Amino acid sequence: MTDDGTTTVLVVDDDPQVVRALRICLNAHGYRVLTASDGAAALRAADQGPDVVVLDLGLPDLDGVDVITGLRRVTTAPIVVLSARLDSADKVRALDAGADDYVTKPFGVDEFLARLRAAVRRSTRRPAEVAEPPVRAASFTVDLTAKKIHRDGVEVHLTPTEWGLLEALVRAGGEVLSPQRLLTQVWGPTYASATHYLRVYLVQLRRKLEPDPAHPRHLLTEPGRGYRFQP
Amino acid sequence: MTDDGTTTVLVVDDDPQVVRALRICLNAHGYRVLTASDGAAALRAADQGPDVVVLDLGLPDLDGVDVITGLRRVTTAPIVVLSARLDSADKVRALDAGADDYVTKPFGVDEFLARLRAAVRRSTRRPAEVAEPPVRAASFTVDLTAKKIHRDGVEVHLTPTEWGLLEALVRAGGEVLSPQRLLTQVWGPTYASATHYLRVYLVQLRRKLEPDPAHPRHLLTEPGRGYRFQP
DNA sequence: CCGGACCTTTACGCGGTCTTGACGGCCGCC
DNA sequence: GGCGGCCGTCAAGACCGCGTAAAGGTCCGG
Numbered sequence: 001m002t003d004d005g006t007t008t009v010l011v012v013d014d015d016p017q018v019v020r021a022l023r024i025c026l027n028a029h030g031y032r033v034l035t036a037s038d039g040a041a042a043l044r045a046a047d048q049g050p051d052v053v054v055l056d057l058g059l060p061d062l063d064g065v066d067v068i069t070g071l072r073r074v075t076t077a078p079i080v081v082l083s084a085r086l087d088s089a090d091k092v093r094a095l096d097a098g099a100d101d102y103v104t105k106p107f108g109v110d111e112f113l114a115r116l117r118a119a120v121r122r123s124t125r126r127p128a129e130v131a132e133p134p135v136r137a138a139s140f141t142v143d144l145t146a147k148k149i150h151r152d153g154v155e156v157h158l159t160p161t162e163w164g165l166l167e168a169l170v171r172a173g174g175e176v177l178s179p180q181r182l183l184t185q186v187w188g189p190t191y192a193s194a195t196h197y198l199r200v201y202l203v204q205l206r207r208k209l210e211p212d213p214a215h216p217r218h219l220l221t222e223p224g225r226g227y228r229f230q231p
Numbered sequence: 232m233t234d235d236g237t238t239t240v241l242v243v244d245d246d247p248q249v250v251r252a253l254r255i256c257l258n259a260h261g262y263r264v265l266t267a268s269d270g271a272a273a274l275r276a277a278d279q280g281p282d283v284v285v286l287d288l289g290l291p292d293l294d295g296v297d298v299i300t301g302l303r304r305v306t307t308a309p310i311v312v313l314s315a316r317l318d319s320a321d322k323v324r325a326l327d328a329g330a331d332d333y334v335t336k337p338f339g340v341d342e343f344l345a346r347l348r349a350a351v352r353r354s355t356r357r358p359a360e361v362a363e364p365p366v367r368a369a370s371f372t373v374d375l376t377a378k379k380i381h382r383d384g385v386e387v388h389l390t391p392t393e394w395g396l397l398e399a400l401v402r403a404g405g406e407v408l409s410p411q412r413l414l415t416q417v418w419g420p421t422y423a424s425a426t427h428y429l430r431v432y433l434v435q436l437r438r439k440l441e442p443d444p445a446h447p448r449h450l451l452t453e454p455g456r457g458y459r460f461q462p
Numbered sequence: 463c464c465g466g467a468c469c470t471t472t473a474c475g476c477g478g479t480c481t482t483g484a485c486g487g488c489c490g491c492c
Numbered sequence: 493g494g495c496g497g498c499c500g501t502c503a504a505g506a507c508c509g510c511g512t513a514a515a516g517g518t519c520c521g522g
Contacts, residue, residue, distance in 0.1 A: 189258070196470095223478080430501085432480095455498080
C-alpha cells in the first residue's frame with residue numbers, strides 16, 4: 001500500500017478489452033492500477049510492489065501455475081486468479097501454487113470487488129495478528145516472518161533445510177528439543193532416527209551464526225537430550 | 232502431545248479435498264493428523280485426545296456452534312475454525328461458543344500454520360507455568376522440570392543415567408525403592424537383576440551431591456530393601 | 463551440457479559415558 | 493574363626509554420541 005493509503009492492483013490479462021474494463025472499474029473505486037499482458041511482463045511489474053495481483057490464467061507465453069510460482073518468489077501480495085475454466089482441478093492447482101482466491105468468468109463486478117477487498121484485508125491484517133518480532137541473540141537476529149537472518153548488519157543466507165532447523169529451535173523458545181522432535185519437524189516422520197543430519201546441519205548453522213563455532217553460545221547441545229536455542 | 236513431542240491435530244471437514252490437502256500439509260510439518268468428516272465423527276475422534284482441533288463450519292449433520300459446544304464437553308484442546316463466511320456475526324458466535332481462532336477460507340498456508348502454532352502454544356504454556364517447584368535437600372536442590380541440580384548455588388552436571396536414577400528416587404518422595412524397581416525404571420526390565428549398576432551409580436551421585444559421600448544424609452541405603460531419598 | 467547450490471552419505475577423531483571386573487569392608491551365619 | 497552375601501569403591505576398557513571434514517549425488521538454471 002502506498003503511503004497515502006491507496007491500494008495498488010496489478011492486472012495481468014492478455015485481452016486488452018478485459019484490461020481496459022478492469023482499469024476503469026478499479027480506478028473508479030479508488031485503486032491504483034498496473035497492467036501486464038503476459039507472464040514475463042507480470043513478473044517484471046511485480047517488482048513495483050503491488051498490494052494485490054489479479055491474474056488471468058491462459059496467458060500466451062507461460063503456464064498459469066508457472067506464473068503464480070514465479071510471482072510467489074518475488075512478492076507475498078495476494079493473488080486473485082481469473083479463469084474461464086470451471087474445472088476444480090485447475091482451481092486446486094492454482095491455489096496449491098500459491099494463489100489466494102479464484103474467480104470464474106464471467107463474474108459480477110460486485111463479487112469481484114468483494115473478493116479483492118477480502119484478499120487485501122487478509123494480507124494486510126496478517127502482519128498485525130500473527131507477526132512475530134525478530135528474535136535477538138548476542139551475535140545475530142532471526143526474523144521468523146521475513147525468514148531472514150542478520151549478523152553484524154549483513155544478511156546471512158541459509159539453505160531451506162538450515163532455515164527449517166533454525167526455525168524449529170527458535171520457536172521452541174529456549175526449550176530443549178529432542179532429536180526425534182527436530183527430525184520429524186524438519187525432515188518428516190520418516191527421518192526420525194537419522195540423527196546424523198542434525199549434527200551435520202548444526203555444524204553448518206553454528207559456522208554461519210556463531211562467533212566461535214567450536215564453543216557455541218546460542219545453538220547449544222544438551223548431551224543425551226537434544227538441542228536448545230539460547231537467545 | 233504424544234511422548235515424543237509430536238502434536239496431534241484433529242481435522243474436521245466434509246470436503247475430502249480439503250482434508251487431504253490439510254493432512255499432507257500438516258504431516259509435512261511434523262504433525263500427527265486425525266480426521267473426521269462430520270460432527271458426530273468429530274465428537275468421537277475427540278476421545279483420542281488431539282492437541283488441537285481444526286474445524287470447518289458448515290458440516291452436513293450438525294450446526295457449527297453445536298459441534299463446538301459438543302467438543303468443549305469432551306476436550307479442552309484449542310479449536311481453530313475454518314469458514315468460507317466472512318460474516319463477522321458468525322465469527323462472534325463461533326468464538327463465543329468456545330472456538331479459539333477463526334480463519335476464513337481461502338487462507339494462506341503460512342497464516343494457517345502460524346495460527347495453529349499460536350493456538351497450541353497458548354494451550355501448552357499452562358502446564359509449563361504449573362511447573363513443580365524444585366525439591367530441596369540440605370545440601371542441594373533438584374529441579375525436576377528443568378532437569379537441573381544446584382549445589383551451593385552452582386549447577387552440578389549429571390549424566391543421563393545419573394539423572395534418571397536421581398529422578399526416580401526423588402519422585403518416590405522418601406519411600407524406599409527396591410533394586411528391581413529402580414533398575415527396571417532407569418535401565419529397563421532387562422536389567423532387573425544387575426544390582427551392581429546401582430551401587431556404582433549411587434557412589435557417583437553421592438560423590439556429586441553429598442557433603443560427605445561416605446556418610447550419606449540424603450541418598451540412603453536401606454540394607455536388604457533398597458534405596459531411599461531423604462529430603 | 464555444464465556449473466553451482468544443496469542434500470545426502472561416508473569416514474574419522476575425540477571425549478564423555480557406560481559397563482565390567484576386581485577388591486575390600488561389614489555383618490550375620492554356620 | 494571361617495565363610496558367604498551384601499554393599500561401597502576404584503579403575504580400565506568398551507562403547508556411543510557428538511563434531512568435523514569431505515566426497516558423491518541430485519536437481520535446476522544458464
